[in-house]
Amino acid sequence: xxxxxxVSKTYPGSDNPVVRDLSFEVPEGEICVLVGPSGCGKxxxxxxxxxxxxxTEGEILIDGEPNTAMSATRLRRKIGxxxxxxxLFPHRTIADNxxxxxxxxxxxxxxxxxxxxxLLELVGLSPExxxxxxxxxxxxxxxxxxxxxRALAADPPIMLMDEPFGAVDPITRERLQDEFLRIQEDIxxxxxxxxxxxxxxxKMGNKIAxxxxxxxxxxxxxxETILAYPNSEFVASFVGTDRIxxxxxxxxVGDIRLEPANGEAEDLPxxxxxxxxxxxxxxxxxxxxxxxxxxxxxxxxxxxIDTIEKLSRARDDSxx
Amino acid sequence: xxxxxLTLLQDLSSIEDPKLIEWDWISDNxxxxxxxxxQGHIFLSFVSVAIALMISLPxxxxxxxxRKAYPPVTFVTGLLxxxxxxxxxxxxxxxxxxxxxxxxVIIALVAYSLLILIRNTVAGLDAVPxxxxxxxxxxxxxxxxxxxxxxLPLALPVIVAGIRIATVTIIGIAxxxxxxxxxxxxxxxxxxxxxxxxxxxxxxxVLATALAIIADLSLxxxxxxxxxxxxxxxx
Numbered sequence: 001x002x003x004x005x006x007v008s009k010t011y012p013g014s015d016n017p018v019v020r021d022l023s024f025e026v027p028e029g030e031i032c033v034l035v036g037p038s039g040c041g042k043x044x045x046x047x048x049x050x051x052x053x054x055x056t057e058g059e060i061l062i063d064g065e066p067n068t069a070m071s072a073t074r075l076r077r078k079i080g081x082x083x084x085x086x087x088l089f090p091h092r093t094i095a096d097n098x099x100x101x102x103x104x105x106x107x108x109x110x111x112x113x114x115x116x117x118x119l120l121e122l123v124g125l126s127p128e129x130x131x132x133x134x135x136x137x138x139x140x141x142x143x144x145x146x147x148x149x150r151a152l153a154a155d156p157p158i159m160l161m162d163e164p165f166g167a168v169d170p171i172t173r174e175r176l177q178d179e180f181l182r183i184q185e186d187i188x189x190x191x192x193x194x195x196x197x198x199x200x201x202x203k204m205g206n207k208i209a210x211x212x213x214x215x216x217x218x219x220x221x222x223x224e225t226i227l228a229y230p231n232s233e234f235v236a237s238f239v240g241t242d243r244i245x246x247x248x249x250x251x252x253v254g255d256i257r258l259e260p261a262n263g264e265a266e267d268l269p270x271x272x273x274x275x276x277x278x279x280x281x282x283x284x285x286x287x288x289x290x291x292x293x294x295x296x297x298x299x300x301x302x303x304x305i306d307t308i309e310k311l312s313r314a315r316d317d318s319x320x
Numbered sequence: 321x322x323x324x325x326l327t328l329l330q331d332l333s334s335i336e337d338p339k340l341i342e343w344d345w346i347s348d349n350x351x352x353x354x355x356x357x358x359q360g361h362i363f364l365s366f367v368s369v370a371i372a373l374m375i376s377l378p379x380x381x382x383x384x385x386x387r388k389a390y391p392p393v394t395f396v397t398g399l400l401x402x403x404x405x406x407x408x409x410x411x412x413x414x415x416x417x418x419x420x421x422x423x424x425v426i427i428a429l430v431a432y433s434l435l436i437l438i439r440n441t442v443a444g445l446d447a448v449p450x451x452x453x454x455x456x457x458x459x460x461x462x463x464x465x466x467x468x469x470x471x472l473p474l475a476l477p478v479i480v481a482g483i484r485i486a487t488v489t490i491i492g493i494a495x496x497x498x499x500x501x502x503x504x505x506x507x508x509x510x511x512x513x514x515x516x517x518x519x520x521x522x523x524x525x526v527l528a529t530a531l532a533i534i535a536d537l538s539l540x541x542x543x544x545x546x547x548x549x550x551x552x553x554x555x
Contacts, residue, residue, distance in 0.1 A: 050458060052454070052457060052458055072460075073460045073461070073462050074460070075460075076457070076458060076459060076460035077459065077460035081455065081458035081459055083451060083454065083455060083458070085449075085451035085454075086451070086455070087449070087451035087452045087453075087454055087455025087456070088452070088455070089452060089455075089456070089470060090449075090452070090474065090549055091473050091474055091547070091549045092549075100456075100459055100461075101459050101460065104459070104460055104461065104465075134548075134549040135549075136549065147455075150459075160458070
């Protein structure tokens, strides 16, 4: 668990703090996304966790211990670090890059090698093919995979990720996000994740911290709650006027209760149960109908625009 | 009063024997004169580059950290670089305690290489991507580890490019060092001039040039060998 306690950061020679009196907790095993407009201090906030930036006031506790209890380098070796520009070492092979922290921690060669291969498999790169290559020989998406693998190398309980999928095209980004969420289901790291993209925040976050100019926490909650109940004008406009639709994108068609489809199903559009309700709505409207048929476990259910509308107003926050 | 360059030309043109190369002389004096001259020249150049590097690398690293020191360092080394070589030799041998011989030559050659070597060290370190250093720090490398494992290896091509220029320059200027008894191939050239014997002049000149070219190419080879990651490109 990471706990921010009244954390402020003011740079020398400046009167205005870039982060102001920040207090929130990132629970064990969850992804907390820091999101906000540029200049809101989200990256600064993240970098204070591993002391790449030192706090001016307040403290950050990691599992109850202040992060100043050990030397900065020792602390950093226990925290995974992945950034948008990736920062792979161009002069080291992929295996050496991934093995950086294990090497610093003094693991023996065999153990490092096994771990490198395991991680390459995990991020979907064949070890035989990629282990001995240099970063320049990889595509942008592959490099970001390696960046994530490198951050995971010593199996740190905590990870800091600053737009880790930011430097690739939208299709690759979506795939990397999906893959990472799948990995996270197994590894359950406590993650501070920075992005400027609210859609990425909604998709990746168990919790979202929305920061505004001057490093002030505007709202900290689950994506569902923030979308349903933005606590201010600022948050509402930041999450966008399509927040109802965004909220629907958090729910899969297969997970909602449907009316049984009786006979009338023949000429209605078929909806894949893995789609989000938002995408299903788009399909229904696109087909010129007001309902569609969802097939699931051999049973046919009827998804109507009415159902979706009720869902968009429902108060229960099922996720997270 | 006479312009030395003019006198030199007159000396050369007054050479009676039109035969430029006497191969017999070369074979007769090969082990006795030519090989020691080459060795002497390599010694002068190598020692000078080595000392210059020992000064320039730490200075370059420090200056790249404490940026304010960069302009004064460039100014002083630039000033040294701009002193004509013969003048610098003259100044050095008039310093009490320094006698003619290899020492003042090496001091001068080191002085000439500092500007190039320091500037290339700083430029090489500047060219290391900021995100690479950030990632290294974020993963828990110490400053020393970042310098030796990340920054210097990545700055290497630019530093070696500087060493190549400095080496070629030094091998050239070292010939003039013979004027103050520095030895090397310059001595052969001066002796040839004094004796109006073109074979010696040409042998010395060709060998000095060849030495410069060989040194340049070897350093290029070394640089490529030390950078396996640059030999392979995106597939």
